[in-house]
Amino acid sequence: MALSPQLILHVLLVALLGLQSTVRADNFTPSSAAYYPNSKENGTGDGACGYRSFGATLNGGDVSAASVLYRNGVGCGACYQVKCTNANYCSDNGVTIVITDSGASGNTDFILSQRAFAEMGQTADAGASLLALGVVGIEFRRTSCSYPNKNISFKIDESSNYPHYLAFLILYQQGDQDINAVQLCETENLTCKLLDRSHGAVWTVVSPPSGPLSIRMLVGGGNGGDESWVVPLNNIPQDWQPGSTYDSGVQLN
Known part of the structure; x- marks a missing residue:
């Protein structure tokens, strides 16, 4: 039985939308994240990237240590969108962080500042619940850094x-x-x-x-x-x- 042109077009459109959805999903890499337990809010002031105390304030304190993504220092200053995957607590957009240190905790790719870790939550209470968990499942992808009104x-x-x-x-x-x-x-x-x-x-x-x-x-x-x-x-x-x-x-x- 021959398919009508309208049906063929519908099938192609559904396939295209499915492909686009797959591409969007594949932009994110699944992993897990922890946070600096010894920081009050921001990241470390003595990270492997060499930013010293400035590293705790970069990007408003939304910073992170990374393991593989540190790349022997090449990854320092790179920005990533990180969002946790617990539907009860996590927001859709997550948080944008800057790599300022090298480190890992278990099988995590990121050790976030407490500030950045909590900002993955839908609300302040949800962020506090995430901190109580300590380690959460995440998805991440490289994204553009933005520093309005600043030059290199x-x-x-x-x-x-x-x-x-x-x-x-x-x-x-x-x-x-x-x-x-x-x-x-x-x-x-x-x-x-x-x-x-x-x-x-x-x-x-x-x-x-x-x-x-x-x-x-x-x-x-x-x-x-x-x-x-x-x-x-x-x-x-x-x-x-x-x-x-x-x-x-x-x-x-």
């Missing part, structure tokens, strides 16, 4: 010793791509050298050149896309100081 910035690590040793972190990078390499360029003769990733998100150089310094970042990977060099508009000044933060003048979409 360079924070000089307190261990730096002007002018003999320079260590810095790259903060407030929007989007869903990774920083895969960093160059330090002299602004006077335009020579550049690749820097070493000391640990986590910390980039270092011994005996940095004199004069203003230009930091260039190779951005790519993440959720796909080609790599490209991002060149800041502003330089790190010649008399940079440990603990200071310098605005690059640029931001990613």
Whole structure:
């Protein structure tokens, strides 16, 4: 028996909608999450990414340690949408967190700040119930970081010793791509050298050149896309100081 064109169209439409639903579901990876038991609300101030006390306040305190997703420091600063799966307590959207540390608890992929863990709940009471559970099933996916009214910035690590040793972190990078390499360029003769990733998100150089310094970042990977060099508009000044933060003048979409 031949199928009518209307019936064929209906079957194709149902199949297409089912495929779209499958694709949306597959964007999330099932896992489990715990939280920092020794933190009052925010994350640790001494994480493996090297953010120090700043790491507990990044993204309003919605931060997390990660195990596999830490990726030897490449994952530092990456954002993920994390939502728990207990229908009695969990909201549909969950919470967006930033990776600031490395760590695991059992088979979990995330150790969230208490603040972020509770924010997966539908209400404040539901969040408290989640905290009482300690470990919950979750789904997660990579998502874009957003820092309104901020440019990418360079924070000089307190261990730096002007002018003999320079260590810095790259903060407030929007989007869903990774920083895969960093160059330090002299602004006077335009020579550049690749820097070493000391640990986590910390980039270092011994005996940095004199004069203003230009930091260039190779951005790519993440959720796909080609790599490209991002060149800041502003330089790190010649008399940079440990603990200071310098605005690059640029931001990613």
